[in-house]
Amino acid sequence: MICFETITHFRERLQALMDYKRSVYSGAETEIKSAFKGVSIEQIRQNRDMILMQDDSIAIKLRLPDHRQRLSKKDGYRLIYLVSMIEERVAFLDIYPKRGPLQQLDIPDEELLRLLSLYVQEGNNDQLQFFDIST
Amino acid sequence: MELATPGGYSVSQLSRLNRELDDLYELIYADWNTITEQDYAVFGGQFQLLVNTIKQLYDDCRRSDAHCQMKGELERLGMNYSALYELNSDIVNFRIKAPHNAELQSMMSKASKVLNR
Numbered sequence: 001m002i003c004f005e006t007i008t009h010f011r012e013r014l015q016a017l018m019d020y021k022r023s024v025y026s027g028a029e030t031e032i033k034s035a036f037k038g039v040s041i042e043q044i045r046q047n048r049d050m051i052l053m054q055d056d057s058i059a060i061k062l063r064l065p066d067h068r069q070r071l072s073k074k075d076g077y078r079l080i081y082l083v084s085m086i087e088e089r090v091a092f093l094d095i096y097p098k099r100g101p102l103q104q105l106d107i108p109d110e111e112l113l114r115l116l117s118l119y120v121q122e123g124n125n126d127q128l129q130f131f132d133i134s135t
Numbered sequence: 136m137e138l139a140t141p142g143g144y145s146v147s148q149l150s151r152l153n154r155e156l157d158d159l160y161e162l163i164y165a166d167w168n169t170i171t172e173q174d175y176a177v178f179g180g181q182f183q184l185l186v187n188t189i190k191q192l193y194d195d196c197r198r199s200d201a202h203c204q205m206k207g208e209l210e211r212l213g214m215n216y217s218a219l220y221e222l223n224s225d226i227v228n229f230r231i232k233a234p235h236n237a238e239l240q241s242m243m244s245k246a247s248k249v250l251n252r
Contacts, residue, residue, distance in 0.1 A: 048164075048165075048167075048168055049168075050168055051168075051225065051228075051229040051233070052229060052233055052239070052243055054240060054243040054244060054247060055243065055244045055247035055248075056247055056251055057243065057246060057247035057250050057251065059243065061225070074160065074214070074218050075214045075217070075218065082246060082250055084247075084250045084251050086251050087250070087251055089250055089251075091250060098214075098217055098218075098221070099214070099217075103217075105217055105220050105221055105224070106220065106221045106224035106225065106228070107228075108224075108228060109228045109229065109232055109233055109236060109239055112228075112239065113236075113238060113239050113242055116239075116242040116243060116245070116246045117242055119246050119249065119250075120242065120245045120246050120249050123246075123249035123250075124249065
């Protein structure tokens, strides 16, 4: 069974989207769950959205649609995650929208470095939290 | 690819430009993570220029009197700018800079140890 875990930054970013006024981004959590529900670990690993691969791990910037706002994968959300090439383990690091008031155009390599650093820190301090994609 | 000043741009022309930009995005995105530094040296300058030109056109059109008539296509143009900007940024950040970024590679190794333990 694939284990999905999250860092604090991801949870805060997702919550900010879910709480945003007029429910603009309220479909974000559903889009994440739809993208991973029933998907094999091989499908999660093999993705053309891969941005970095090293030492049995892959960092991926996944393009997600926003069905609620009728936006394609190109214009929807970006989910940054790590996936192990050995274990059935996935870590969500960040999510942001490509459109609207919280729009983010890209993710610089310095920001990826910061996200990885947060993951290492929280992993070493047992602060990572399980993310249930089945509900 | 057709470029024009906002004053002389019809909705149908903007629509055609958007279709061409959609196709260009799909073309580059299909192979983006196999693009090498040498590849980018060939087309990167022109690609960057194109992205900047689309942004300029988008800003000019938004300020023009015909703004309301072309609202839908203008919104698509904005999305195409955003998509192509991101693609260019991903190529520069993760295909060209990342392999030379020792700090990023070291942190990825540390993250890998945590992920695989």
